[in-house]
Amino acid sequence: MDLLDKMATYVRVIESGSFSAAAKHLKLTSGAVSRQIAALEAELDVTLLARSTRSMAVTADGHRYYEHCLRVLREVAEAQAIGRSRGVEGTVRVSAPVSFGLAALMPHVITLRQKHPFLSVELHLEDRLLDAVLEGLDVLVRAGATIPISGGVVARRLTAFPFVLVAAPTYLERRGEPRSPEALVGHDALSCHVGPGPDVWALGDGEREARVGMTETVVFRCSALQGVRELALAGHGLALLPDWFVADDLRRGALYAVLPGWSTDPIPVSAIYRTAQRETPRVRALVDHLVEAFARPAARRAP
Missing domain, CATH: 3.40.190.10 (Periplasmic binding protein-like II)
Known part of the structure; x- marks a missing residue:
């Protein structure tokens, strides 16, 4: 087997995370994959993968060799495409x-x-x-x-976006609409922050900045924006969400902009x-x- 084939096998082992997964993708036996990696290591006179019966770890030399393999294999693929008229592929x-x-x-x-x-x-x-x-x-x-x-x-x-404060009309009818950042205290909060540390909403209007601690009034936390948005749409509290994520909800009136003009830094x-x-x-x-x-x-x- 030539060097390029062994390099391709090595890349597949790294990206698959194991010899068995790479072997399955390449339609080879795990033993055949292991022998290719061992042959590479012998040719290079370095240890690429630290192996035990239960785990595999990439060595520092292994990381460097992986990067070289990626570059070589991609350059070979692009060289093979010279003369084709199909454009970028x-x-x-x-x-x-x-x-x-x-x-x-x-x-x-x-x-x-x-x-x-x-x-x-x-x-x-x-x-x-x-x-x-x-x-x-x-x-x-x-x-x-x-x-x-x-x-x-x-x-x-590529771009930059602020987080904006929103709530469903039903929530604002029930709890009232805050007219200043300081008035947010005491309102039910829906948070994207999961883990240790306080929930602080930092907002600005171009003239002044306000940092409001909401930790004590958070009623729902979710690391996924979709989860926070769903609770906001159902009227369960105020949410600080990316402007692009709620743009359609604001246009159709499902959510209402609270403190318009105030947002986070982009x-x-x-x-x-x-x-x-x-x-x-x-x-x-x-x-x-x-x-x-x-x-x-x-x-x-x-x-």
Whole structure:
């Protein structure tokens, strides 16, 4: 078996998380996969994977070799495509937060596919933080978080959005409408904050800022925006949610803007990818398309 095949097998082992999972995907036996990795390690004279009877861990050398394998295999695939007239092709693997991915990213993935019909998109919707190297992804789309990625990366700004305060008309009829940030104290709060630490809603109107502690009045917490929105729509309290996430609810009157003009500071959204992939056609096509799409006025108002 040639070196490229062994490199491809190694990449599959890392991305699958085990020899058996990689073997199943490659339609090989676990023993055959193990022998390929052992042959690689012998040729390189390094340990790529620290193995025990129950677990497998990637060594520091293994991480570096994985990155080299990805680059080599992708460059080979792109070289094989020279002379074809089909334009950008291949598969670009993207990770995005669940709610943002469904509501704000999916419309632009659809138009990307219309522009590049031979480009396949593999979209992973997940709210957990990821290591792009370990997960074998091409692009991470993330909002406001520090992303633990190994190696040199590029982060391109896509957009930014504030959180706005909303409530259902039924809740406001029952409890009254607060007219200032200080009046929020005592109102039932629906929170996206799960875990230790206080719930503090930091709002500004362009002239002053207010920080309101809501911890004592939170009646529902959910790490998923959808859960908080559902409780808000049902009239169970006030919620601080992204403007793009509630834009349609506000338009149709299902939710009402509380303290209009007050919002959080905008949260930046970036597309993050390896520096080595800056000129990779499928990565560049995806990121350039997203930058252009989010720059349009309609995209800034709502997804």
